[in-house]
Amino acid sequence: xxxxxxxxxxxxxxxxxxxxxxxxxxxxxxxEAFSRLYDHxxxxxYGVVLRVVRDPSQAEEVLQEVxxxxxxxxxRYEAGRGSAMAWMTTIAHRRAVDRVRSEQASSERDVAxxxxxxxxxxxxxxxxxxxxKLERERVRRCLDTLTELQRQVVTMSYYGGYSYxxxxxxxxxxxxxxxxxxxxxxxxxxxxxxVEA
Amino acid sequence: xxxxxxxxxxxxxxDALPPDELRAFERHMTQCPDCEREVRSLRETAARLAASxxxxxxxxxxxxxxxEVGRTRQxxxxxxxxxxxxxxxxGRLTASRVTAAVLALAAVLTGVLFLRAQDxxxxxxxxxxxxxxxxxxxxxxRVSARVGEATATAIYSxxxxxxxxxxxxxxxxxxxxxxQLWLIGADEIRSAGLMPEEPAPVLATSIRAGDRLxxxxxxxxxxxxxxxxxLAVLPLPSS
Numbered sequence: 001x002x003x004x005x006x007x008x009x010x011x012x013x014x015x016x017x018x019x020x021x022x023x024x025x026x027x028x029x030x031x032e033a034f035s036r037l038y039d040h041x042x043x044x045x046y047g048v049v050l051r052v053v054r055d056p057s058q059a060e061e062v063l064q065e066v067x068x069x070x071x072x073x074x075x076r077y078e079a080g081r082g083s084a085m086a087w088m089t090t091i092a093h094r095r096a097v098d099r100v101r102s103e104q105a106s107s108e109r110d111v112a113x114x115x116x117x118x119x120x121x122x123x124x125x126x127x128x129x130x131x132x133k134l135e136r137e138r139v140r141r142c143l144d145t146l147t148e149l150q151r152q153v154v155t156m157s158y159y160g161g162y163s164y165x166x167x168x169x170x171x172x173x174x175x176x177x178x179x180x181x182x183x184x185x186x187x188x189x190x191x192x193x194x195v196e197a
Numbered sequence: 198x199x200x201x202x203x204x205x206x207x208x209x210x211x212d213a214l215p216p217d218e219l220r221a222f223e224r225h226m227t228q229c230p231d232c233e234r235e236v237r238s239l240r241e242t243a244a245r246l247a248a249s250x251x252x253x254x255x256x257x258x259x260x261x262x263x264x265e266v267g268r269t270r271q272x273x274x275x276x277x278x279x280x281x282x283x284x285x286x287x288g289r290l291t292a293s294r295v296t297a298a299v300l301a302l303a304a305v306l307t308g309v310l311f312l313r314a315q316d317x318x319x320x321x322x323x324x325x326x327x328x329x330x331x332x333x334x335x336x337x338x339r340v341s342a343r344v345g346e347a348t349a350t351a352i353y354s355x356x357x358x359x360x361x362x363x364x365x366x367x368x369x370x371x372x373x374x375x376x377q378l379w380l381i382g383a384d385e386i387r388s389a390g391l392m393p394e395e396p397a398p399v400l401a402t403s404i405r406a407g408d409r410l411x412x413x414x415x416x417x418x419x420x421x422x423x424x425x426x427x428l429a430v431l432p433l434p435s436s
Binding site: 035063078080139159162164167176184 | 212243391
């Protein structure tokens with residue numbers, strides 16, 4: 001299944017990341033550890049929240065809620081259930097998606113934004129951190145190994161915050177195809193990035 | 198397993214499922230360890246998508262968050278309503294020895310469920326003293342309910358406004374879900390915390406007259422309000 005072109009990219013230096021240890025200390029109520037954890041997670045979490053929410057002041061508001069949620073729930077994080085970063089990212093992404101979907105409930109969603117995300121046009125935002133730049137290059141190389149449709153459905157839903165039926169309607173593609181492409185696209189991305197579960 | 202439901206793992210990891218399918222998939226995962234494993238790896242992958250678009254937030258945010266943190270109480274590892282988190286491991290160990298003794302005594306009085314509870318007692322995680330105090334209260338009453346194949350029993354002390362919940366045979370949940378307890382009052386529902394992964398007595402505090410105790414399955418970490426139908430609702434009779 002994994003062709004030569006999807007050989008795992010060099011994994012980032014996660015083994016030495018202080019994040020898991022810091023989160024464990026935060027889970028024991030260590031505020032100083034939280035301050036240090038903040039420096040490691042604020043940029044990745046803000047980046048994804050901003051992607052989904054789009055409005056910087058709303059993104060900041062959502063991020064503040066997310067960070068407090070992380071502080072509050074840290075005692076319940078268990079390393080056996082996934083990496084610290086994935087746990088925190090899931091909290092951030094869900095919260096951002098909840099925000100846009102609740103807003104959309106009363107008004108029609110910005111379809112143009114969906115098409116921009118679909119076309120990958122706003123993929124090129126300014127990246128301010130070095131770690132972000134390296135990670136972005138890796139992820140981008142791997143996204144390039146996906147089929148066009150796989151890449152579209154993955155980036156539209158993750159960065160655009162669209163549900164899969166919304167993606168299907170924006171792309172005028174059958175529902176079943178969209179959910180299948182989301183799964184096999186992510187699997188291919190996972191294998192290319194050498195993600196370990 | 199159901200191939201159709203299984204293909205939702207990608208959409209699930211991308212937070213792209215509408216609410217009804219989200220619930221269906223989470224139900225499915227409880228019976229599908231493979232799906233759970235796959236979802237975990239896809240979540241890790243999605244986190245890489247996030248890391249690749251990182252961008253520093255306005256610098257002013259940090260000060261605001263840190264001062265909020267100073268005022269924000271953390272959730273307890275098991276029970277949101279749990280009291281004294283400051284107790285060190287040593288204190289907790291001693292407390293739970295006391296609890297174990299009280300539980301053993303209570304078992305004679307209130308039935309075999311407690312014997313199991315005692316076996317299951319997790320010294321690290323139980324808020325021992327409070328549980329012991331509830332079980333030792335003179336006004337306790339006991340209510341049981343079936344939860345599918347499992348049994349949930351609440352020992353309730355109106356005087357202490359607290360109840361101890363003991364379960365036996367509850368189905369194990371996937372990593373993405375927790376059992377959450379609720380105090381269901383006439384006009385509001387309050388979280389009474391999450392159930393620990395290993396079966397152990399759970400303490401619910403701040404119970405008001407007329408509250409009932411409900412159990413639901415929620416996304417990991419719990420919800421502010423229940424998002425699924427209760428598996429069981431136990432009345433807490435005050436007289």
